Amino acid sequence: MQLTKISLAAPYLLYLGDVPDLHHAKTGAGIAHWRPEHCAGQMRLPNCPVDLGLPEMTLQDAAAAGVKTVIVGVAPMGGAIPDHWIPQLIRLAAAGFDIAAGMHMKLADMPDLVAAASKSGAKLIDVRVPPKGIPVGTGRLRSGKRVLMVGTDCAVGKKYSALALHRELERRDIKSTFRATGQTGIMIAGEGIPIDAVVADFISGAAEQLSPDNDDDHWDVIEGQGSLLNPSYSGVSLGLLHGSQPNAIVLCHDAMRMEIDGCGGDYPIPELDEVIDDALRMARLIRKQCFCAGVSVNTSQMDDFHRDAYLSRLQSELGIPCVDPVATGMTPIANFLLKFAP
Amino acid sequence: MQLTKISLAAPYLLYLGDVPDLHHAKTGAGIAHWRPEHCAGQMRLPNCPVDLGLPEMTLQDAAAAGVKTVIVGVAPMGGAIPDHWIPQLIRLAAAGFDIAAGMHMKLADMPDLVAAASKSGAKLIDVRVPPKGIPVGTGRLRSGKRVLMVGTDCAVGKKYSALALHRELERRDIKSTFRATGQTGIMIAGEGIPIDAVVADFISGAAEQLSPDNDDDHWDVIEGQGSLLNPSYSGVSLGLLHGSQPNAIVLCHDAMRMEIDGCGGDYPIPELDEVIDDALRMARLIRKQCFCAGVSVNTSQMDDFHRDAYLSRLQSELGIPCVDPVATGMTPIANFLLKFAP
Numbered sequence: 001m002q003l004t005k006i007s008l009a010a011p012y013l014l015y016l017g018d019v020p021d022l023h024h025a026k027t028g029a030g031i032a033h034w035r036p037e038h039c040a041g042q043m044r045l046p047n048c049p050v051d052l053g054l055p056e057m058t059l060q061d062a063a064a065a066g067v068k069t070v071i072v073g074v075a076p077m078g079g080a081i082p083d084h085w086i087p088q089l090i091r092l093a094a095a096g097f098d099i100a101a102g103m104h105m106k107l108a109d110m111p112d113l114v115a116a117a118s119k120s121g122a123k124l125i126d127v128r129v130p131p132k133g134i135p136v137g138t139g140r141l142r143s144g145k146r147v148l149m150v151g152t153d154c155a156v157g158k159k160y161s162a163l164a165l166h167r168e169l170e171r172r173d174i175k176s177t178f179r180a181t182g183q184t185g186i187m188i189a190g191e192g193i194p195i196d197a198v199v200a201d202f203i204s205g206a207a208e209q210l211s212p213d214n215d216d217d218h219w220d221v222i223e224g225q226g227s228l229l230n231p232s233y234s235g236v237s238l239g240l241l242h243g244s245q246p247n248a249i250v251l252c253h254d255a256m257r258m259e260i261d262g263c264g265g266d267y268p269i270p271e272l273d274e275v276i277d278d279a280l281r282m283a284r285l286i287r288k289q290c291f292c293a294g295v296s297v298n299t300s301q302m303d304d305f306h307r308d309a310y311l312s313r314l315q316s317e318l319g320i321p322c323v324d325p326v327a328t329g330m331t332p333i334a335n336f337l338l339k340f341a342p
Numbered sequence: 343m344q345l346t347k348i349s350l351a352a353p354y355l356l357y358l359g360d361v362p363d364l365h366h367a368k369t370g371a372g373i374a375h376w377r378p379e380h381c382a383g384q385m386r387l388p389n390c391p392v393d394l395g396l397p398e399m400t401l402q403d404a405a406a407a408g409v410k411t412v413i414v415g416v417a418p419m420g421g422a423i424p425d426h427w428i429p430q431l432i433r434l435a436a437a438g439f440d441i442a443a444g445m446h447m448k449l450a451d452m453p454d455l456v457a458a459a460s461k462s463g464a465k466l467i468d469v470r471v472p473p474k475g476i477p478v479g480t481g482r483l484r485s486g487k488r489v490l491m492v493g494t495d496c497a498v499g500k501k502y503s504a505l506a507l508h509r510e511l512e513r514r515d516i517k518s519t520f521r522a523t524g525q526t527g528i529m530i531a532g533e534g535i536p537i538d539a540v541v542a543d544f545i546s547g548a549a550e551q552l553s554p555d556n557d558d559d560h561w562d563v564i565e566g567q568g569s570l571l572n573p574s575y576s577g578v579s580l581g582l583l584h585g586s587q588p589n590a591i592v593l594c595h596d597a598m599r600m601e602i603d604g605c606g607g608d609y610p611i612p613e614l615d616e617v618i619d620d621a622l623r624m625a626r627l628i629r630k631q632c633f634c635a636g637v638s639v640n641t642s643q644m645d646d647f648h649r650d651a652y653l654s655r656l657q658s659e660l661g662i663p664c665v666d667p668v669a670t671g672m673t674p675i676a677n678f679l680l681k682f683a684p
Contacts, residue, residue, distance in 0.1 A: 139602070231628050233478075266483065278624070
């Protein structure tokens with residue numbers, strides 16, 4: 001049977017090369033932050049200014065620590081691995097470590113790396129490349145519970161919100177799984193499907209594969225993609241919404257985002273109650289009882305005083321928990337979710 | 343520059359092989375019905391029971407008639423061209439005719455055909471394979487007017503309705519173009535993009551390419567795909583809706599369809615006013631003035647008496663023209679469209 005999900009074997013060695021700053025190593029930083037237990041160490045070239053605080057490892061250290069996968073945890077300029085990183089990656093592949101990356105330039109298109117991996121039996125895993133064999137969605141309702149992050153736009157904190165909500169559920173010993181739909185999320189989760197890279201006919205089928213039948217008291221916390229409001233990516237978002245058939249959604253927003261990004265200012269973001277209403281109408285085509293468990297807002301540009309005022313006003317307008325997942329935490333949303341999910 | 347649209351050169355020779363019945367030659371029949379002026383003739387194997395009423399042609403006849411493209415206008419069992427058809431297709435490709443097909447088995451995967459075409463310079467055109475170089479959608483509002491067919495489900499007459507509406511506009515000397523989004527539509531139009539075969543991130547970008555800027559008084563009549571209600575394909579439908587940024591939609595429905603097809607009966611089709619309302623809410627995220635110009639219903643299973651009663655009741659409930667595109671025609675919808683489009 002073909003895998004219909006990408007899967008990375010832990011523990012990981014995070015490869016940073018000589019990436020110029022932490023911004024370009026966001027993926028690695030995210031993995032180290034959310035899954036420290038999977039990160040055995042980091043490997044860097046001389047003079048790399050970025051340090052994720054993990055044990056520094058040589059190839060021999062990594063082998064001794066039982067590392068299974070080397071994750072290229074950076075987003076280099078131009079989406080390609082710099083030439084001077086390649087010899088080290090080839091040595092790692094030749095030593096049998098799987099190599100995973102999420103760049104535009106594929107590992108599978110680097111002949112020397114492919115040769116080394118094929119000789120040692122290591123896998124090269126391009127997390128932007130969807131697995132083969134994804135079926136068309138069926139709409140069959142699955143067992144278990146699901147909560148999906150939906151956004152007012154791209155890059156408003158859907159991945160962070162999902163991870164924070166998942167952590168909050170875990171803290172309460174509630175059975176739950178974070179389900180990744182984008183490249184960084186997949187590297188953090190160690191598995192997932194890059195939903196926006198799937199052929200259009202199979203979007204909801206991919207989402208169905210991603211959160212299969214589960215125990216009745218198990219929650220899948222599903223990373224969102226794009227936005228129903230974003231004219232570039234709304235198809236991805238609706239296919240993911242329908243395939244996820246969520247019991248609840250969480251609206252993710254950036255308080256500074258006044259209009260849809262990248263569309264030249266033609267698309268102001270509507271009032272959040274309208275956004276929630278539209279999303280629920282679409283969600284309820286598949287699962288009639290779907291509700292919104294709260295709003296998770298990036299308010300990092302506000303001081304505490306303005307944040308409190310903003311979130312309080314929003315919460316009294318909408319009548320559901322409104323939080324900043326970093327500054328105030330996901331506890332109220334988790335409470336609301338668990339209280340009202342049937 | 344790479345083509346971002348499939349394009350077939352007319353005139354056509356419709357190749358039918360020895361297809362067993364008209365049902366399996368629906369594509370060819372559609373081309374002959376809607377674009378007789380592009381169809382120079384038909385070519386069949388001995389004992390082919392299907393006759394599209396076009397001039398019978400040999401390879402020499404086709405060359406003399408200036409045929410540019412041979413269209414395999416059939417849907418063979420299993421999606422593959424039968425072995426005994428291949429020698430004739432190879433001779434046609436070797437003689438320099440482009441070959442177009444829309445089957446699951448690709449022409450590009452038939453080595454002898456590829457060799458013959460490459461030697462003669464003929465093109466092999468798989469209309470299920472999207473063109474390369476489709477960009478991400480931008481949401482930029484384009485000039486010209488657009489009307490998109492939206493469906494209560496798959497296979498409810500969206501292509502037929504679009505073609506009939508386009509013909510009605512042409513009859514009135516209104517500038518208009520039929521825009522094809524599926525394989526049969528592409529063969530009829532001679533161009534288009536198979537929207538459901540595009541990678542998810544590029545659905546709306548493909549739709550934007552398909553109906554570019556145009557004269558202010560020009561109408562693009564756009565073939566729909568899937569349905570916002572269909573859990574398997576809703577992502578395709580929303581991406582197409584947003585990329586098409588229609589001024590108006592026409593709802594297409596099959597009067598016998600009580601529930602979404604292929605989903606095990608879990609999804610009854612809602613009242614049509616709700617379906618229209620949902621579609622307009624989504625459409626108006628991009629173009630605020632979008633309206634529904636009518637409902638086009640396949641009532642072929644009804645007698646005249648029941649059809650009249652059904653369409654009258656629907657029209658009085660919805661307050662917009664409700665027609666059967668075959669039995670009663672698209673005139674009322676064209677009238678409504680032209681009267682209320684700003």
